[in-house]
Amino acid sequence: MSKFKGFTDSxxxxxxxxxxxxxxxxxxxxxxxxxITLYFLWRVEHTDGPFRALRESDFDAKELGLSADEVRSGIxxxxxxxxxxxxKKEPVVYFLLNSPRGRTVAQAIESGKLNPxxxxxxxxxxxxxxxxxxxxxxxxxxxxxxxxLKDAEETYSAEWSLIRLDWL
Numbered sequence: 001m002s003k004f005k006g007f008t009d010s011x012x013x014x015x016x017x018x019x020x021x022x023x024x025x026x027x028x029x030x031x032x033x034x035x036i037t038l039y040f041l042w043r044v045e046h047t048d049g050p051f052r053a054l055r056e057s058d059f060d061a062k063e064l065g066l067s068a069d070e071v072r073s074g075i076x077x078x079x080x081x082x083x084x085x086x087x088k089k090e091p092v093v094y095f096l097l098n099s100p101r102g103r104t105v106a107q108a109i110e111s112g113k114l115n116p117x118x119x120x121x122x123x124x125x126x127x128x129x130x131x132x133x134x135x136x137x138x139x140x141x142x143x144x145x146x147x148x149l150k151d152a153e154e155t156y157s158a159e160w161s162l163i164r165l166d167w168l
Contacts, residue, residue: 085106
């Protein structure tokens with residue numbers, strides 16, 4: 001085993017839902033499923049654009065330290081558990097996060113209101129993540145700043161932040 005050199009000051013952080021730690025983590029007993037779920041959460045968090053979905057080919061087996069069969073197995077288990085949604089739009093299979101946005105997008109694909117192959121489809125607007133906005137516009141996020149941002153997000157309404165951004 002090679003020794004991990006540690007994290008750097010200049011990297012971004014991936015936000016994980018609290019539900020992952022409070023419910024999902026103690027249910028997952030398969031390393032491949034855990035790796036797939038964490039990788040999926042990371043990739044979706046770092047995906048730009050309105051359509052945040054992955055295909056099986058987007059799961060990098062080498063980066064995950066898994067074989068192709070283990071990747072397939074991990075995906076199948078995550079779909080079976082319900083943490084990841086599987087939507088078949090022939091000939092492609094898409095995987096979405098089982099979240100309100102993911103479920104809405106899945107329903108739109110299944111009803112024919114959304115074609116994932118066409119950019120600019122009518123996808124519900126998602127407010128930008130406060131942590132990502134901070135890192136993209138100001139710099140690396142520290143735990144102290146993350147707590148302050150979380151408090152500010154709870155204190156000030158979404159409308160206030162949109163008004164304040166207009167004058168910038």
